[in-house]
Amino acid sequence: MVSREQVLHVARLAKLRLSAEEEERFALQLGGILEYVDHLRELDAESVPAGGEPGDSTPDPRPLRADEPSPSLPRDDALGLAPATDGETFRVPPVIDGGGGV
Amino acid sequence: MRPALRSLPDLARDLESGGITSTAIVDDALARIAERNDELNVFLHIDEAGARAAAAAADVRRARGESRGPLDGIPYALKDNIVTRGMPTTCGSRILENFVSPYDATVVERLRAAGAVLLGKVNLDEFAMGSSNEHSAYGPVRNPHDPERVPGGSSGGSCAAVAAGMAPLALGSSTGGSIRLPASYCGVVGVKPGYGRVSRYGLVAFGSSLDQIGPVANSVEGAALAMRAVAGFDSRDATSQDAPVPDWSADIGGGVEGMTVGVIRELLGDGVDSGIRERIEAAIDGLEAGGARVVDVAMPHASWAVAAYYVVSSAEASANLARFDGVRYGRRAADPSDLEDLYVRSRSEGFGDEVKRRIMIGTFALSSGYYDAYYGRAMRARELVRQDYAAAFGRADVLLSPVSPVPPFRLGERLDDPLAMYLVDALTIPANLAGVPAMSVPAGATDGGLPVGLQIQAPVGEEGRMLRVAAAWEAAGEGAR
Numbered sequence: 078m079v080s081r082e083q084v085l086h087v088a089r090l091a092k093l094r095l096s097a098e099e100e101e102r103f104a105l106q107l108g109g110i111l112e113y114v115d116h117l118r119e120l121d122a123e124s125v126p127a128g129g130e131p132g133d134s135t136p137d138p139r140p141l142r143a144d145e146p147s148p149s150l151p152r153d154d155a156l157g158l159a160p161a162t163d164g165e166t167f168r169v170p171p172v173i174d175g176g177g178g179v
Numbered sequence: 180m181r182p183a184l185r186s187l188p189d190l191a192r193d194l195e196s197g198g199i200t201s202t203a204i205v206d207d208a209l210a211r212i213a214e215r216n217d218e219l220n221v222f223l224h225i226d227e228a229g230a231r232a233a234a235a236a237a238d239v240r241r242a243r244g245e246s247r248g249p250l251d252g253i254p255y256a257l258k259d260n261i262v263t264r265g266m267p268t269t270c271g272s273r274i275l276e277n278f279v280s281p282y283d284a285t286v287v288e289r290l291r292a293a294g295a296v297l298l299g300k301v302n303l304d305e306f307a308m309g310s311s312n313e314h315s316a317y318g319p320v321r322n323p324h325d326p327e328r329v330p331g332g333s334s335g336g337s338c339a340a341v342a343a344g345m346a347p348l349a350l351g352s353s354t355g356g357s358i359r360l361p362a363s364y365c366g367v368v369g370v371k372p373g374y375g376r377v378s379r380y381g382l383v384a385f386g387s388s389l390d391q392i393g394p395v396a397n398s399v400e401g402a403a404l405a406m407r408a409v410a411g412f413d414s415r416d417a418t419s420q421d422a423p424v425p426d427w428s429a430d431i432g433g434g435v436e437g438m439t440v441g442v443i444r445e446l447l448g449d450g451v452d453s454g455i456r457e458r459i460e461a462a463i464d465g466l467e468a469g470g471a472r473v474v475d476v477a478m479p480h481a482s483w484a485v486a487a488y489y490v491v492s493s494a495e496a497s498a499n500l501a502r503f504d505g506v507r508y509g510r511r512a513a514d515p516s517d518l519e520d521l522y523v524r525s526r527s528e529g530f531g532d533e534v535k536r537r538i539m540i541g542t543f544a545l546s547s548g549y550y551d552a553y554y555g556r557a558m559r560a561r562e563l564v565r566q567d568y569a570a571a572f573g574r575a576d577v578l579l580s581p582v583s584p585v586p587p588f589r590l591g592e593r594l595d596d597p598l599a600m601y602l603v604d605a606l607t608i609p610a611n612l613a614g615v616p617a618m619s620v621p622a623g624a625t626d627g628g629l630p631v632g633l634q635i636q637a638p639v640g641e642e643g644r645m646l647r648v649a650a651a652w653e654a655a656g657e658g659a660r
Contacts, residue, residue, distance in 0.1 A: 093539070
């Protein structure tokens with residue numbers, strides 16, 4: 078039900094690379110899962126308004142907080158776990174011609 | 180009885196009266212962990228020095244008459260998808276193998292303020308995606324009642340820790356049943372608060388509209404005390420409910436006289452193991468004997484809940500896990516040729532199979548051409564499930580059902596069939612979709628000796644009602660077991 082091309086397309090969107098074995102296994106497994114969720118087509122989709130988040134059932138809209146600045150994470154803490162850093166920013170390979178490959 | 184196996188309120192009373200010290204409780208917990216952790220694979224990180232220091236500090240406070248309350252000096256285990264400054268948070272994944280968070284989750288801050296002693300981080304299905312705790316990159320957790328069987332997931336470590344007497348309390352998280360299912364499989368109490376009741380700040384996000392942190396304990400009152408300590412508005416969680424937190428343990432012994440309990444008949448049919456059905460029917464009878472009125476309720480859209488959940492939760496997961504890209508933290512692939520290669524290889528090397536599956540389902544459901552057919556319909560199904568609850572709660576104060584259609588299964592039994600694994604959550608998923616509080620309380624065992632859990636659900640805001648019914652069953656069930 079899910080073709081190899083569809084699996085590759087979705088993997089590309091999700092920034093995942095699959096081995097040939099994974100492609101085949103996932104195509105099968107995803108096919109089974111998607112066939113099951115297709116069950117949702119049985120719903121008369123037009124008769125139900127689209128639901129929102131659980132909090133949407135509250136009568137008032139969620140209040141906004143006051144616009145008061147407060148400290149954020151110190152930069153050293155934020156950089157502390159970075160795989161590569163120049164002390165101020167995160168270092169990554171150069172973006173060439175719009176990022177390559179997308 | 181060994182201290183760490185005793186109930187939290189019992190230990191709190193003993194600490195208060197000076198009959199025991201926090202140091203003694205924590206020593207016993209650490210000994211118990213040392214005895215069984217190799218076999219059960221519960222703890223991924225143990226902070227022995229930190230725990231002993233915190234216990235000593237709690238004893239000093241008590242000696243000075245400065246106790247912080249019932250949780251002061253009580254040890255607990257924390258699911259490893261909740262961040263901690265002083266120790267790693269792996270989420271059961273290779274992609275966060277060496278990650279140490281620069282901040283503590285709100286629940287960790289609140290438990291520390293209450294004096295609770297953090298023992299360490301416990302194992303889980305990777306990124307909380309699983310129902311058996313077999314999808315951890317660090318090996319499966321085993322059920323303390325039968326180590327050849329699963330403890331349930333994804334909070335398998337949290338529930339096994341309490342069941343094995345490693346701690347009287349743990350925190351887990353639930354997105355589709357990940358507290359109730361392992362609690363039922365391990366024979367302990369597990370509570371999923373209503374959505375928004377407990378802050379998600381510091382819970383690594385899986386399905387943001389579904390996730391909640393909740394307590395696991397060996398008594399209903401213990402779970403209630405812990406939930407009170409962590410619940411309440413948090414400005415750092417935009418979905419946090421701004422409502423007062425009731426003193427749940429104060430009313431917990433009120434009994435069920437005059438309450439109406441609704442039995443969800445669809446969920447007690449042939450699809451449920453007969454041994455489980457017997458235990459649930461016995462629990463219903465027990466509550467009726469205690470003065471509750473029993474009615475049948477219908478949840479006609481329950482059959483769509485699993486499909487809706489797997490689309491919605493996977494869609495949210497695909498967005499939430501996009502942050503794991505090897506740039507700012509976590510695993511980065513070696514020698515990336517360009518930025519794309521960095522993203523793709525870091526993620527592909529770091530994520531396990533189940534996580535990849537869910538990300539792909541979610542990406543597919545949100546992709547152009549499929550959004551309305553999958554995500555749109557799933558959100559409509561979700562609304563129908565909410566309407567089912569509204570109708571059911573119009574007729575009953577709480578709803579009763581089993582937690583799982585099957586008893587704890589053997590390791591490996593459902594690993595090759597993801598869909599078979601997903602269907603184990605069929606009875607717990609609706610509560611997450613609707614955002615209602617739900618819990619599992621032990622209800623005996625099957626003939627084969629495998630734990631069975633009774634699920635109790637209540638309307639949004641009514642955790643107290645649910646806890647009262649659970650406590651009434653717990654008191655009555657002692658004799659029945």
